[in-house]
Amino acid sequence: MSELEKFKLQLRQFAEERDWEQFHSPKNLSMALSVEVAEVVEHFQWLTEEQSKNLPNDKLEEVETELADTLIYLIRLADKLGIDLLAAAQSKIEVNERKYPVGKAKGNAKKYTELDK
Amino acid sequence: MSELEKFKLQLRQFAEERDWEQFHSPKNLSMALSVEVAEVVEHFQWLTEEQSKNLPNDKLEEVETELADTLIYLIRLADKLGIDLLAAAQSKIEVNERKYPVGKAKGNAKKYTELDK
Amino acid sequence: MSELEKFKLQLRQFAEERDWEQFHSPKNLSMALSVEVAEVVEHFQWLTEEQSKNLPNDKLEEVETELADTLIYLIRLADKLGIDLLAAAQSKIEVNERKYPVGKAKGNAKKYTELDK
Amino acid sequence: MSELEKFKLQLRQFAEERDWEQFHSPKNLSMALSVEVAEVVEHFQWLTEEQSKNLPNDKLEEVETELADTLIYLIRLADKLGIDLLAAAQSKIEVNERKYPVGKAKGNAKKYTELDK
Numbered sequence A, B, C, D: 001m002s003e004l005e006k007f008k009l010q011l012r013q014f015a016e017e018r019d020w021e022q023f024h025s026p027k028n029l030s031m032a033l034s035v036e037v038a039e040v041v042e043h044f045q046w047l048t049e050e051q052s053k054n055l056p057n058d059k060l061e062e063v064e065t066e067l068a069d070t071l072i073y074l075i076r077l078a079d080k081l082g083i084d085l086l087a088a089a090q091s092k093i094e095v096n097e098r099k100y101p102v103g104k105a106k107g108n109a110k111k112y113t114e115l116d117k
Helices: A003-017 A026-044 A049-053 A057-081 A085-099 B003-017 B026-044 B049-053 B057-080 B085-099 C003-017 C026-044 C049-053 C057-081 C085-099 D003-017 D026-044 D049-053 D057-081 D085-099
Strands: none
Touching (some): A003 B085, A026 B026, A026 B049, A026 B057, A026 C026, A026 D026, A057 B085, A085 B003, B003 B057, B026 D026, C026 C057, C026 D049, C057 D026, C057 D057, C085 D003, D003 D057
């Protein structure tokens, strides 16, 4: 079992032990996920791109916590829907590799913006 | 090396080969992450909680793709910031386990809403 | 001049007097807008739809403040882009009225989900 | 009656005529609002701040449509909660004027990031 799978089970148990499964509908979890991501965005909103690459340590730790929360809700949501998250991401990248062959896509921002379509 | 670590390196190589690292500032990646999550939310916005638990197969596949994109940008963002995503999430859960002991937190929505604070 | 126009000018002056225009690129304002909206969503994430219709007064006041912040950034963003916000919304509704004639759209959730496409 | 008030009533009638009020719980509308804002963000995610200030006309029109949708859902949400949106924003700015006196706040990004707290 992969580490991510183990962590998924740990999160499931965490919610079950606290009777929190009742709040964890996919609808609600998608909202919680979006709220956590916004807390990531909040740290970057007034920074230049350069500044965002060089966060001071205290800021970096705060962002780390928000990314952790984001992963937690993402794993929970996938679990409730019976989706294998890592497998889904891996096959998405295989699709993208065919869709954006290295030669054509190189440094192309326009193509890029279509990456996740 | 964990599967998640391997996938992180694969994503890094994918971006490098296409010269896309130039677009991948943490600021930009946080925006892309929020856009992907909104595409998840979009599927659930007019559904009841019950309906969100019983997606038809075609919808479920679409959500799977959006969750895949979300994980991809989340891993990329953590990578650019030098953050170990899974380790961060694991230590966050340890904090939460102390903060919300099973007895006190059971079925408590109010406590719950403070879970990720 | 409409009240909304007057308020737009007041917000512009507010930013100019504080030398904050330098931070108000459309890119940054779109991020700030999304962060404010997430603070609205945060209030509703664990509530049922019914509960969301019956907020206690203290909650309602908090949501009011977040909606105020959302409108402020929305007006600022439109102003920086030279967009007449209300006129744009009014002509969007005219489009929707033709697109969703009353007879066909009545109570139709499926059509509905395509409202803003 | 202000133009915004009139438009609010027009949106209310639009929803009522189509029996769409049943989908317009505050919870659902907050989700729809966040989805629309993400469609704004999507246009800016890979642009530099400078590029975001100089959108080509076709892009600008697309952003205009997304801002229109955002205003529409924002007005609907405030209406369902009985909130006077413009009045709320106006009194928020009065608070901010006292909180960030011109002399102290001038060009201060740090203070700035606390603007909407």
